[in-house]
Amino acid sequence: MNFIYDLHRTVMSQNLxxxxxxxxxxxxxxxxxxxxxxxxxxxxxxxxxxxRVFNIMVEALxxxxxxxxxxxxLAGPLVSKGAIFMISKNDSGYCVLTGNPxxxxxxxxxxxxxxxxxxxxxxxxxxMRKETMKNTQISEKGGAGLxxxxxxxxxxxKLEFAFSDKDAEYDFFCLKVNVSREKD
Amino acid sequence: xxxxxxxxxxDDTPAVLLDKQNGIFEISGRSLPxxxxxxxxxxxxxxNAYASDSNSxxxxxxxxxxxxxxxxxxxLDVLSALEEVKGIKVLWYxxxxxEDMEEAGQEFSELVRIPFELKVY
Numbered sequence: 001m002n003f004i005y006d007l008h009r010t011v012m013s014q015n016l017x018x019x020x021x022x023x024x025x026x027x028x029x030x031x032x033x034x035x036x037x038x039x040x041x042x043x044x045x046x047x048x049x050x051x052r053v054f055n056i057m058v059e060a061l062x063x064x065x066x067x068x069x070x071x072x073x074l075a076g077p078l079v080s081k082g083a084i085f086m087i088s089k090n091d092s093g094y095c096v097l098t099g100n101p102x103x104x105x106x107x108x109x110x111x112x113x114x115x116x117x118x119x120x121x122x123x124x125x126x127x128m129r130k131e132t133m134k135n136t137q138i139s140e141k142g143g144a145g146l147x148x149x150x151x152x153x154x155x156x157x158k159l160e161f162a163f164s165d166k167d168a169e170y171d172f173f174c175l176k177v178n179v180s181r182e183k184d
Numbered sequence: 185x186x187x188x189x190x191x192x193x194x195d196d197t198p199a200v201l202l203d204k205q206n207g208i209f210e211i212s213g214r215s216l217p218x219x220x221x222x223x224x225x226x227x228x229x230x231x232n233a234y235a236s237d238s239n240s241x242x243x244x245x246x247x248x249x250x251x252x253x254x255x256x257x258x259x260l261d262v263l264s265a266l267e268e269v270k271g272i273k274v275l276w277y278x279x280x281x282x283e284d285m286e287e288a289g290q291e292f293s294e295l296v297r298i299p300f301e302l303k304v305y
Contacts, residue, residue, distance in 0.1 A: 026218040030195055048281055051250070055284075058216050058252050065218070078218065130295060133260050138221045146253035154284070 018087040024068065024080040029061040036087060049093065049181055052154045056096045056177050059147040061085060064100050066143050078142075093180040101170040107163055110173070117148055118158045125153050151177050186237070189230045197223055198248060202230050207239060211262075212247040215255040224258040231265040241271035247305065248277075248285065256288070263296045273299045280304045 011019060017039055020032055036057060040050045068080025083100035102110065120128065129149050136145050152159055160176040186204045193199030198213035217223045234242075244266065251259065266272050276289035286302060293300035 026196070034195070047279075048283070051282065051284065054250065058250075062216070062218070062252060062254070126291070130291060133257055134295060136257070138254060138257055142219045142221065142254055144220075144254045144257035146256065150253045 014086075015088045015090050016086050017089045019084070020086075021084045022082075024061065024064045024083050024085070025077055026062075026065060027077075029058070029065060032061060032085060033057060046181075049179060053087070053094050053096065053179050055154045056151050056179060057087070059151050060096050060098050060175070060177065062143075063147045064098060066139075067102065068100050092182070093178065096177045096179070097175070099172055099174045101166055102163075102173045103169060104171055107171050107173075111161075111163075114148065114159055114161055117152045120152070122153070122156075125149060129153070155179055186230075186234060189226060191226075198251075200227055202227070202234070204234060204239060207242075209242060209244040210247070211244070212249075214249050215251040215259075217255070220252070220254040220258045224255075224262060227262055228265050231262065231269065235265070235268040238269050238271070241273070242269055243273050243275055245275045245277065246289075251288075260292065260295060263292055263298065267296055267298055273301065276300055276302050277305045278302065 010016075018032070018036055020028070022028075033054065037050075037054065040053065045053075064083045064085065065078050065080045068083055080100065084098065086097040088095045088097065117125070129146060132144070132146055132149070138144055148159065155177050157178040157180065160178070162174045163171040164174065166172045188205070189200060189202040191197070191200040193213040196214060196216045196218075198211050198215045201208055201210045203209070211227075215223075246259075263274065266274070274293075276292070278285035278289060289300065289302045293302075
């Protein structure tokens with residue numbers, strides 16, 4: 001039973017205001033959003049930062065659902081298993097934190113994409129977004145390929161990420177998106 | 185006579201009202217469906233049908249509180265479909281403290297060839 005207290009201590013020491021683990025679907029996404037919105041509203045958070053946190057949460061959660069699901073939207077609602085979603089709050093703002101398994105074969109491409117995004121300034125992100133909107137089609141999982149671009153724009157900070165070795169087939173992808181009250 | 189397209193808003197889809205007879209064209213609320221392409225399909229189909237027999241002028245009010253990136257792609261498809269409507273104008277509404285929504289309206293206006301008016305509400 002010790003893990004309960006250990007987990008509680010981690011939640012307290014990391015200033016986590018919301019932790020969800022397990023299966024992710026559009027339905028759980030909506031519930032998590034409602035819970036987080038309630039939390040931000042009741043703490044009297046200003047609407048600009050609230051909107052940015054909400055925005056990043058939606059993209060992070062829908063990324064997990066889309067990329068963690070084995071099937072496309074034609075086969076019915078998407079389900080992503082074995083991921084984790086957290087929000088922490090500190091004096092300077094919020095962090096949206098996610099963890100989910102990804103196939104080892106996808107690690108290099110994802111790392112490249114995220115490093116590329118992190119090297120771009122506000123103007124080039126805007127151009128990238130416009131180009132992608134004009135030229136790409138919605139994927140079979142319903143994505144526009146703009147989730148990380150939007151997270152980077154709304155955050156204004158670098159997207160922090162790391163991979164842990166999970167098993168022979170999968171790594172565990174950890175992402176931290178900072179939302180500061182002081183926008184850069 | 186064209187049918188009215190009236191979709192009630194939900195917690196992840198916007199309210200849509202497209203009513204030729206009364207000259208009311210509005211999309212409002214939140215747009216973060218899992219399958220944005222499926223949600224916007226009837227909207228785009230309605231606009232395509234309307235384009236061939238439209239009123240002399242049409243103002244579409246877009247009052248979105250929030251939309252996800254998949255929806256942004258589909259909103260661009262909606263706006264592209266509107267390029268075929270004669271006398272079209274888009275009224276893009278945003279809250280005065282919502283810079284991101286104002287910027288989104290600005291960006292969409294740069295991507296399509298239709299007049300945009302950005303309005304605070």
